[in-house]
Amino acid sequence: MSKRPHKSTLRTTIRTHRDNTIVVPDKVPLRRSAQRLQTFADAQESPVAFSHSFPGFFVPEVGYLLNQLLEERYGFNLQQGTSGPCPEPPRTIVVNLDYGESTTIPWGRMDLPDFGDDSYIEFHTDHNNIPCISGSIWAKYEDDLNNLIDELRLRLTQRSIYQGKAITVDFSWAYDDREEYDPNKHEPQFLQPTFADRSELIFSSRIRTLLDAHIFGPIEYSSEYANAGLLRKTGVLLAGPYGCGKTLTCSVVANLCIRNSWTFILVEDPSHLVKVLELARRLTPCVIFCEDIDTVIKGSTDADRTQLHNDILNSLDSVGNKSDHLMCIFTTNQPEAIHPAFLRPGRIDNLIPIEPPDAEAAAQLAVRIAEIDADPTDIGNVLAGHIPATIRAIVTRASAFTMRENGRPRPITLDELVAARDSYLEHARLCEPRRQEKVPDLVKAARIIADALRPITEEDTISV
Template identity: 25%
Template sequence: MRPEDLAGALIGLLEWAHRNAPRPEAPVLRRLREHVGQDPADLPIVSRALAAWDRPNFQVAIDAWSAGREVEVVGLPVMEGYRAGLAELVRGTQWGPTLEVGAVEYVTVPLGEHESIACVESGFWLARGDEGPLVVMLRSSEPGMGESLAVEILAAEREVAEGVLSELLALMRERNVYRGRILELASRHFHGDEAAPLTVRTLPRIPRERIVLSPGVLERIERQAIGMAAHAERLRASGRHLRRGLLLHGPPGTGKTLTAMYLAGRMEGRTVVMLTGQSLGAVGASIDLATALEPAMVVLEDVDLVAMDRTFQPTNAILFELLNGMDGLDEDHDILFVLTTNRAEHLEPALAARPGRVDQAVELALPDADGRRRLLELYGEGLDLRLSGEEPLIAALEGSSPAFIRELLRRAALLAAEEHADGPLRVRAGHLEQALAELRQVGSDLTSTLLGAAPPGPDPASEPDLED
């Protein structure tokens, strides 16, 4: 035999040996086989997709379900972008033989300023109980649009796996860690984003006395929001619907957001879902979240941004999502929609004028003289406010919003602080005159508009003398 023929034969033999040699069993597959007592590839797997923010809910549920069972958590390496599920683990993959089991890695999910929960990041649960051997896994993948989650269960019989899945989902609903909290959803969650798909917020508690509105206005708002919540069971028993919409409208700076925050603080135990800024694109998911966690309040600020009259904006997918979401709720769901806008005249009539979507529209008007007096007292707290008389100032502030008056006193306090380095802040009429002139001077129209002030006069020197 020629040397080259011998070399070719040896190469062919090596290739045949490589193709037909028994492959080493992956450590993960070996562990699964030992637990279930047979080839896991022959067993059924059931799965259910979860919301992207449900990792802590699953962790709480699996911890509760594990009580009274023999359970071992097995860690898997964390890989960027894609993580195998049970089907890939039991049937093998090109990298399966190298996938090692190891220590369990955890990720901390914040639930507010001072609370968090440690969750298994990548791994599976080997469980044994009355149902026989089971494998439970939280599958995670990141295809580029944020993390996707699914719970997967492998068991000897499909009915057993489905039963365990139902138990876990029930525990997730019952022990949902987000119930009763202030929540904000992100509209998009791309791969590599630092922002989580769901954020738990903390709002300051707003005392009732810090809400300065026209007489009777706050009482109407409280009756619609708090009153119906307080009598929910009796109203539901009598056939009255609880789903309701409250539209707060008026010029900028009149207290619409502050009033919504006050309502959130007054109704303890109620889940609040905030929709502001970029989260406006998550209208549908927010309504679904509120429905799952009712009683709930959905706060949609600057609703005109997504619900403008279709004569101005004929095609608006977010508007249709909002309308469909509100219409899709059963009337006995205790969900309060609080919508705010500075431009009620531009709202889509299908939202603002159709019964069942917005049940009450309340105008938060600019304060009258008595309201301006109360606001000066409120925002003057902590200052040594020295005026020979407050009437000239109250008159000078006609047409000004609460936000403008608050900023006026802040600027006057700053001027007083610059004048005297020590001691209490003594705010005099001159400080207020200077602060008012700066806020209303020609060229600061934008500032006046943002703070909700009367249009500036043609000459700053024409401001009234507050000493008179």
């Protein structure tokens, strides 16, 4: 036989917002219970402050994704929620979503509907220029807000507006105290999608093999390289004289990245490399393309290493994991000027020499520019060893020769190609800077004295 519960254990259960339960003993007077309920309700509708920071992210992407979330969950965005009294009206900043595609978001303090009366949210940056979201809401909506912020952080890492795009970033604000952070200026900029096709590259077969194996292949066949254990964090150095195709290779890589859902980051200032590496870590698979690395990583001894030099090396060693799909491509015109510490495996895994075209490649380039009535081997022998810009200039001169007879172009002959080459090279030689003879001051003085003591001859006499 079951026992009846003791009177003191009887309870009245009252459900509140979010299924919070308040249990009132049956002997507690209803008036006191009502007072407790009112106290609970007042606490639930009292304002609580919140503040969240987003280090490593940019103001526009944080604001854009938060607006997106608010519209999905509550049917409004912050541009529609600024009617209440604010200390200062919010301003509008532009968010670039791709090249030629943009939207705007508010920046400042705004009302926050559906989170209680007088609730508000404020976008700002802290003293380190880290994006922050702060404000005030009713206490009973605190769990809702925290859930919203958790989802925002997840989207920032998985659905960044910069993922799989070709961008460049100005990090000057992080290195120059005189430069104030400006969301419109210092957010990533999308590169114009007029990138070169792989067929435009004219290299020797040796260089093409190296590019295919160490750069193009891992981007185009990511899954296959990963399954073979060959897709990992890697560094590649493109080394060679000016004008041989390093910049054109950059354009081809950007094109391949976009077509294969890789992020491409062009580093316009090598001294910003540390911040770029931090950004690349969250945008993998990613290629960083940094030209003229010898301007910041130079020297040959430990005494030559600057703080920036050490920061870059440490970042290369620590960024991501060895299994991360991150490729750092550097270029240089002076590989011998680069500090040996930078060239060690793990930092630079593959060195690809980007040299002037050999005979075969030179002939391929020449016949793309104009029609030449000569054997490809002979064409290559005339133009081999010259950079692509020089080959274009020579063929263009030769094309002018073909029109001298009747004003109509015809195929270039081998003799005309040779004449154009010799003419161009003589012109280029005359354009080279003259070397000034360095004469010691004592020698200069001796020459002046000797000239003054030289006997006067008839040639020196001035006829009147």
